[in-house]
Amino acid sequence: MADTLIGRRRSILQETRCQTCSLSSLCLPLALEVDDMDQFDAIIRRRAPLKKGEALFRQDTPFSSVFAVRSGSLKQVTTEGSGEDQLTNFYLPSELVGLDGIDEQHYPGTVVALETTTVCEIPFDRLDHLAESMPELRGQLYRSMSKELRDDRRMMRLLSRKTADQRLASFFTSLSERFRRRGYSPYSFRLSMARADIGNYLGLAVETVSRILGRFQTQGLVAVSGREVNILDLPALTRLAEEEGAH
Amino acid sequence: MADTLIGRRRSILQETRCQTCSLSSLCLPLALEVDDMDQFDAIIRRRAPLKKGEALFRQDTPFSSVFAVRSGSLKQVTTEGSGEDQLTNFYLPSELVGLDGIDEQHYPGTVVALETTTVCEIPFDRLDHLAESMPELRGQLYRSMSKELRDDRRMMRLLSRKTADQRLASFFTSLSERFRRRGYSPYSFRLSMARADIGNYLGLAVETVSRILGRFQTQGLVAVSGREVNILDLPALTRLAEEEGAH
DNA sequence: CGCCTTTTTGACATTGGTCAAGAGAAGTGG
């Protein structure tokens, strides 16, 4: 009884409950029964929203939790020795951040909000404990990691076999698809990241990104104005993305 | 009693038991108690050794098991639509193959033996079932996947920020380190893969691989004769590998 | 409104790919 009240109160004040979260069908609790979802819900910690530029966690910090993005977006950046930073990932709502920290027990990169962003913190030890008795949750966790592995392989393919044009086309079609799955327009969206971030992520110089965006525009593939993007010819963009650079 | 006999017999005939496997300290059963290891052992299936060029499994085949490499080596190759093949990974003894198939329930690439190779087959449903009651095993499984994620990020960094020389240097130092961890010489080893495989993996043309190997040789970094490699100046190679290409 | 950051554009340099050809290795069958 008290529990329910607290639960209700929390949901009103902070909208923290998975049951009422519009992302639950894409997120970890996917496929959990009501009872299980309640338990899962109970281990989640709310965080104050991150402001643009704020870090969710920093590289080499001890690993303790994974995070589900609730709204906004983030980038993961790794610094290595002398080298420049490398942007290894962008995270959108419902995606899980921090899974690559499990192995070495610290986060292998700094994760920074690209805009105002809210996340659910999921302490990993408690998640694992829960997973012990919930095969569904366990499966979902495996799947999340496995999916990330597959995405990484796709990225490796992009980096080693695609031309700059194809990389940009892939970037746009992939974003478009991710927005679509989350119920947003796949044709019209706002980039939360700078050109420099895109270039870093795709392994291209900023200037190249800028030039190719210009070319896409004159080719009638997209209309870009600052960070506002309108995809005009998705099929053509998809075709381009799926071609492969000579080599 | 009968169990023990069968167990013994199996171990003599096929050397399948984890307890007697020299890799157990690097492999999944790492950190399992004796009892747990016996149970783990029981779910493992032996396979006939693969001959050079034989496939362990093919792309898009239904996912059912992960595999631990026992001896030899393999490569994973993904074909995508019209594009050329992309070599996404090499696997050495004690490494786990197939984890990226969990999510979509089929293998995202074909895995082929580079030489005579033996593997342990671990049916995934049984592994997961066991993981339910063995937190150690569960942890080990998470760690394996997480490590692969980290390795992938390193690879992405290599592909997007390193010059051809730095890539080759990384390739050699990484191989060297992997051999060292497995108790082999870090200075002298045999490449089981062709130059074309190395090039494909590193995102370089075969010719470039060949040329740079030649240059490394005249610089006194390595001595290469066919697939026989002697690392002459590991520190220098490491330095080179850790530099980062302009950009 | 002015400063600072982000983006665009231009000129030029460099890395690494492509094509072509030849030298070695290695597997195959007589």
Added chain:
DNA sequence: CCACTTCTCTTGACCAATGTCAAAAAGGCG
């Protein structure tokens, strides 16, 4: 065991894609 075929690897000449440097234009924020 050798001759033949077929890969695999190396080398050279040339070229295209993309990076670098420089500077101007456009945005965004206090």
